[in-house]
Amino acid sequence: MVSAQASWIDASMYCPRPATVRCTSAAMIAILNGHWGLAKILIDHGSDVNDGSLPLAADVKNLDFLRPAQDRVETVTALDVIEDMLDKGAKPDSTLPGPIPVLHNFGTNVKGPVDSTALYRAAKASDVTVVKLLIAK
Helix, strand or coil, X not given: CHHHHHHHHHHCCECCCCXXXXXXXXXXXXHHCCCHHHHHHHHHCCCCCXXXXXXXXXXXXXXXXXXXXXXXXXXXXXXXXXXXXXXXXXXXXXXXXXXXXXXXXCCCCCCCCCCCEHHHHHHHCCCHHHHHHHHHC
């Protein structure tokens, strides 16, 4: 049931230059732009949680400029999404599989090297809560 839906969700990936840039899933785009509620919906409906979304979420969670606009009420937090991904089988030692295209987050790239794990990214940001979550898994 979920697999048919998941294949549809993950098939809609953004691939500007398939030979040089890794495809980016809809969940990764939502995470990169701080749309945690949308990311959770996509993950809950079967988006691949091992596509690089976990280290990306650990990084984006700690970007100072990424706060919801006053007219946008986010009831889902980055921590909710990270916990959801871990509960759905995301590997704590996963890394970004390649460069992420710069999207709508003010042209800022994620902080860590492409091959750094979610744990590295959380530790670099002094995010004790996420570090403890990752170690527990």
